[in-house]
Amino acid sequence: MLIKLDMQSRQPIYEQLITKIGEMVLMGQLSQNDQLPSVRSLARDLGVNPNTVQKAYQDLERDGVIYSLVGKGSFISGRTEVIAHLQERQLMKVTQAVLQAKACGIGKDKIQQCVERVYDTDLSREAQEKG
Amino acid sequence: MLIKLDMQSRQPIYEQLITKIGEMVLMGQLSQNDQLPSVRSLARDLGVNPNTVQKAYQDLERDGVIYSLVGKGSFISGRTEVIAHLQERQLMKVTQAVLQAKACGIGKDKIQQCVERVYDTDLSREAQEKG
């Protein structure tokens, strides 16, 4: 389970975990019924408090992204509605940021440049890494 | 001073205040050397503790957005470098959100639709207000 955490970030560790696991589901790196590492082993691997992983798993279960079987472990639910919901939520964040940007007097063109840069830069970076 | 606070929000009150005043500066609703309402009067108007407004004002002063004179009041600094910095910071937030969206497998077109919607919606709202 390759997860990079930013310990200095203002974003709570448990939220970073939720985001990362959500991304792995959306990108197909985690599929229906795949088993997640146990709370303790993941906590050990990441060097964080088990409570933190526990909190992330609980939230993911509450949102239907994973399901837990007592004594067996935690698994990806893979329900399509959940996946759609994850993407919607992320789009909402973009909308919020753009709304605030507009409230700051930032023009549509600036935002569009910003979007272009993100999608173009990453494509070229992936090309480099593959090439 | 028209400021709406969301008391239910996860975002702290003093941060909401900072954001709102920053927006008013960027939109030209507050200009250089304009006087802000006093800590106490704004606190009274918003129904929050003076300490909370004080914290917002002190953070704004540290960021160079306003300056405070004991015994006289708090005023907009209006330094251009500060204004530019405020906009950059907001653009960074958009970039972050878009980056995460991309990491979730959301396509460029979806983001662009989202941007269009934000800017078009507001235009129509302005049209309604004028018409």
Place this chain on the structure above:
Amino acid sequence: MLIKLDMQSRQPIYEQLITKIGEMVLMGQLSQNDQLPSVRSLARDLGVNPNTVQKAYQDLERDGVIYSLVGKGSFISGRTEVIAHLQERQLMKVTQAVLQAKACGIGKDKIQQCVERVYDTDLSREAQEKG
């Protein structure tokens, strides 16, 4: 009465006034029994609140730097002991700053350079202004 105030400074205006008048006494620009401008006229000239000038004059009188005659005005006392005391107090400030600098691990040589710079720079500046 040529006095330049820094309205943006953290140092209170009344303290700036006290310092400036003290300096003028020490530099011989104000001599024994010289009359000071009235509280109101000085406040008007400087664009500050009369209370502020009043407070400065009161402190100066308490320290024996000036004396006030009701209905006549305020005057320089010019007592030698007072002049010596003003200089001592300023030296104390230097000592305090140097003590803190030493507590910060700053070496004696750095401080000495700093002293040289102040005295050399100003001499050359005075030369330019006179020449």
Place this chain on the structure above:
Amino acid sequence: MLIKLDMQSRQPIYEQLITKIGEMVLMGQLSQNDQLPSVRSLARDLGVNPNTVQKAYQDLERDGVIYSLVGKGSFISGRTEVIAHLQERQLMKVTQAVLQAKACGIGKDKIQQCVERVYDTDLSREAQEKG
């Protein structure tokens, strides 16, 4: 954590705290990633309100001297640029005091004596402690 506060001082408690911790960093008594006492424990030890310590810690974090992790604690950042900046700021204070002294007609020799006294006195104090 040995910190002496002067409750009678005009200097605010939180500023005294900031100064003291800054000095300990500069003197190498606190090094990179060293953990500071928690807000509550330090407040208890010093007999002040936790909010006051909190304010000091937050200011130190904003200046890059320390970093705080919610749920874990506060730690020394140890960034060299920050350390250099702390010393520069202290030297500025010395320069200001010397400039004012000169404006008061105090000669260079008087200042130099004052510097000598500070650095010699402390050396003898260290000698006493060792001897």
Place this chain on the structure above:
DNA sequence: GTGGTCTAGACCACA
């Protein structure tokens, strides 16, 4: 346990 936010209210220096 940790840091962060907030209230209610006092007191201060300053203009």
Place this chain on the structure above:
DNA sequence: GTGGTCTAGACCACA
């Protein structure tokens, strides 16, 4: 009147 500091104490999210 103004901003700034501080206390006492509550509650929250997080690890």
